[in-house]
Amino acid sequence: MPPSPFRDLTNLGGRAFDRVGELTDRMLDGNLRIGVTGLRRSGKTVFTTALIDNLLHADRLPFLDVVATGRFIAARMEPQPDQAVPRFDYETQIARLTAPDPAWPNNTKVTSQARVAIRYMPGSLLKRRLRGVTRLNLDIIDYPGEWLLDLPLLDRTYAEWSRETLALSRRAPRDALAAEWLAYLSNRDPSGPAEEAVARRAAELYTNYLLACRASDQLLSLIQPGRFVEPGELIGAPVLAFCPLPEPAARAGRHTLWSMMEERFEAYKTNVVRRFFAEHFARLDRQIVLVDVLGALNAGPAALADMQTSLSATLESFHHGRSSWLDRLLGGRIDRVLFAATKADHIPSNQHGNLRRLLDGLVAERRNAIRFEGAAVETMALAALKCTETVMAEHQGRQLSCVRGIPLGRTEPTVLYPGEIPDDHRLLDRDGIRKLNFLDFRPPTLAGRHGRGLPNIRLDQALEFLVGDFLS
Template sequence: MRFPDLTGVFDVGTLLETNVRLGVTGLRRAGKTVFVTALVDNLLKAGRLPFLDVVSSGRFQASRLRPQPDPDVPRFDVEGHLAALAGPEPRWPDTTKGIGQLRVSIRYQPGSALLRTVQPVATLNLDIVDYPGEWLLDLPLLRLSFAEWSGLTLDLAQQAPRDGLSALWRHWLADIDPTAPAEETAARQGAALYTDYLHACRRADTLLSLIQPGRFVEPGDMKDAPLLTFCPLSGGLGGRGSLWELMENRYEAYKTNVVRRFFTDHFARLDRQIVLIDVLGALNAGPYGMADMKRALELSLEPFRHGASGWFDWLFGSKIDRVLFAATKADHIAAHQHAHLRGLLDQLVGNARSAIRFDGAAVETMAIAAVKCTESVTTEHEGRQLRCVRGTPVGRDRPTVLFPGEIPDNADAFPPGREHPYNFLPFRPPADLGRDPRGLPHIRLDQALQFLLGDYLE
């Protein structure tokens, strides 16, 4: 049982009102916006949550949207995203371009008879923050100097498949003297070429995940700001007035004014965390995409404060005491493959999971689908029984039965000589999503909620 929030007035009226801040984190294409939308829709309707104990035990009363706690943060447009998913022509919501926040208040009866005598109804205020996945990759910059970041970034840019994507920027680097007097024209040219390289990584078929700084490709309200006019440099350190000093100063200002502020205002206040991971996308991308995603995940999770919570969290800041790693889009494969997908996820996050458990936090892994777009079916092909999925692939206009392929049992199991051996197709939202009053269909969203919030709802 979590301790109630004691930062407000301590009286009977607020004793059983608890606040929890859930961090929905993950790299791009993992489906954070769809996850938040489906989570909110299902909490408001509560018709598809049989494995959430507060619902199955009959103690759930109702949920409603409430004013968010941070008035300076834009509101997450859950209504607009639901309209896109459940409208007459269903489509996936637009990708997140900036930060958004939402509060859902859950009213329920406490499980303890003693607590029910004090107050028969309790409230859990769930605060959720959505943001572009690229911003998560800025967090590792907090521990790197400009020289360290430049060296690591250049080393990575020289390796396949990034070497071809970064050729123009590296050619510019070869002709630039970082110790020469600073010129704004040179700084802007270098930043533009480096930004073009990052966009090329973002578009690459190999699903490159490690893209820094994140605001270069998703600037939000900082578009065209001088603070984004820098790039890594090679060569020796420059003195006062040099191009190196100019770039270094802007890098440090970016860390202070953007990264550290974003971390302090949002991530440092998290109580629980779910990390969404597009494992199927990494398989499609091949070994480079898989390795790059693993590296990006491990780096992005290092700055978070994980560990068991205690009495003094209100004084020193909260810790994240439960972390769920979730492989998304589980509906894109047949149901019998979900265990294999989870096993692959276990390998992908093995190092990060061990580090978080060592810090004292509880960790779980799952294969989920925030919005279920397919049905598992069995068909016969050349005398064999194949377990397939039936849904409408993106780019088609009618349901199709497809054999999506088998999930490998090892993250390194890529057939030799085949750069992209897997092709797990994306699917469109079903045409009837808006007709069911029980909430958006899903796979294990209720089990994810039970792990993340179940103890708060006891």
């Protein structure tokens, strides 16, 4: 059954009351919440670490206007405002990335938050006279990529979700991964009695299928529900004991397997997804969407299509549009969205433009919809931590732009020509993708030496778009 509207009103009132302190902060100081969103393996943790590190040091941000004009004073980390949300462990992540034998962070497992307080001088003489030295509290929120994919469930009924998910599972390359689960469902009657053992076994096999999708070298992105593979505190809870079912020929009555699964699906939406959305996403001001385009290209056409579908479905759930001052206080709409193709250092610098245009084409439909709603949108190719350098190498009498770095699993630098990236996703046929080769590289040794921020590509331009107007 759908949740009661009266319950929604009660929850809304409770949340509004709880946020009185936050609204006070927004009125006394500038306060901006940025959601670092993106699918799994898009580099959210590295981006968040690099963003914080470069703000704390601010010497690798030449295209951030407040730094370029000498108005930046200092920044420091402060306790995050949401007491129930874990603190983003910046110290551990930066220590891993800057160690003598550096290592990449583990995947994001839980929602976390960091607050960076920035002190600066306003740009205009009038603002300087009225306000003097000014402060911006920048709240950065990092989310597990799997949990983002739960948001589209809010607009689906159990029957709709079952049809879509079953159809997807029967197409290559997922069909082989789903074989055991689909075979089990073929011997079960959705109109049969609601048996807990059957529900749990079906959910277990479905979870195994999702885990296989996540582990696949096809880089499959569309994995729902996300808490099945990253359950957090919900391990063993009945709310995770459901899965899609073939729709029964006749309307299923009470106490059937179908009705049990449908009830748990709705409970998952209400108690997990709606709660997660209300506590985090409904309060964002700005959003950066990180996209591992190069990883999807490496995995092939199926991965690229899966990534495109996942991004579009996820972003439909956000509230984008121009914000008024009241929206800013209450956290009503996201008024700036940056789509960023990550790991731009894995290709030569002369191909960054093609990477940006490729991403622009992949997200064109969603980008245009967000602009129509009134939000500013930009696309960019960046690297939160630069691991390679562009070099020229001769091959068969030709000078080629290549990248040089230390690939994962090796100890010596390698010069690699990854291939030419087209600037239009419609040119990416199967044969063309096979000619591309992107390696994963180790973090650079001594990246944070001399107390400087992590080396990066266009992190300053990303910050200028996301927060530059607040630092003017």
